[in-house]
Amino acid sequence: MSVTGLTSRDFTEQSEPFGLFGEWLKDAEGSETNDPNAVALATVDEHGLPNVRMVLLKGYDERGFVFFTNFESQKGNEILGQKKAAMCFHWKSLRRQVRLRGEVEVVSDAEADEYYATRPRGSRIGAWASKQSRPLEGRFALEKAVAEYTARFAIGDIPRPPHWSGFRLRPLTIEFWHDRPFRLHDRMEFRRETPEGDWNKVRMYP
Numbered sequence: 001m002s003v004t005g006l007t008s009r010d011f012t013e014q015s016e017p018f019g020l021f022g023e024w025l026k027d028a029e030g031s032e033t034n035d036p037n038a039v040a041l042a043t044v045d046e047h048g049l050p051n052v053r054m055v056l057l058k059g060y061d062e063r064g065f066v067f068f069t070n071f072e073s074q075k076g077n078e079i080l081g082q083k084k085a086a087m088c089f090h091w092k093s094l095r096r097q098v099r100l101r102g103e104v105e106v107v108s109d110a111e112a113d114e115y116y117a118t119r120p121r122g123s124r125i126g127a128w129a130s131k132q133s134r135p136l137e138g139r140f141a142l143e144k145a146v147a148e149y150t151a152r153f154a155i156g157d158i159p160r161p162p163h164w165s166g167f168r169l170r171p172l173t174i175e176f177w178h179d180r181p182f183r184l185h186d187r188m189e190f191r192r193e194t195p196e197g198d199w200n201k202v203r204m205y206p
């Protein structure tokens with residue numbers, strides 16, 4: 001039995017994935033020690049070489065799953081180049097996994113501005129100071145950049161840097177996995193042909 005009372009059998013009876021994802025994320029918020037919204041984000045570079053790292057999910061709805069980052073970072077370049085990505089949530093406390101694959105779009109400026117405005121001042125300075133994923137000769141260079149931007153934005157609002165925004169993964173597949181005894185886990189995949197299409201549900205061998 002899960003925190004919400006959805007048994008493993010119940011979850012395979014859900015007809016659409018977003019409500020179910022919301023239930024599972026809510027359960028994780030109640031049980032994970034930290035960052036229940038942390039998710040592994042996989043991309044591919046221009047040679048087809050995969051890459052993976054953690055990001056924080058900052059929003060989701062029927063349109064997709066949103067995270068924010070530096071668009072000049074490795075992941076930024078890979079997503080802007082390939083327009084595709086995958087995600088994998090693993091909530092250890094619940095023994096659950098959710099996998100997503102799909103196309104990626106850039107969020108609107110208004111959406112990025114709205115989220116940026118909620119970030120602590122230090123994080124907004126950091127977004128200016130960090131040349132994410134590029135070589136840094138030493139910690140001092142980063143601290144110097146932070147000091148320079150702190151002085152530059154000493155008065156008034158800190159605008160969102162042009163290289164900092166959000167991506168929305170628009171899933172074509174969402175798979176829910178829940179641990180069952182003897183590795184006979186439950187797996188349910190929701191699939192659609194296009195991000196606007198209807199979901200089909202497929203149960204998978206564990």
Ligand SMILES: Cc1cc2nc3c(=O)[nH]c(=O)nc-3n(C[C@H](O)[C@H](O)[C@H](O)COP(=O)(O)O)c2cc1C
Pocket residue numbers: 035038051053054055056057067068069070073074075076132133
């Ligand atoms: C739990 C966790 C959450 C993270 N969240 C973000 C995030 O939301 N955005 C981000 O740009 N980096 C985030 N990072 C850092 C990334 O994992 C990564 O180190 C950084 O973005 C550079 O990745 P890249 O070189 O592939 O672009 C997070 C790291 C961890 C461990």
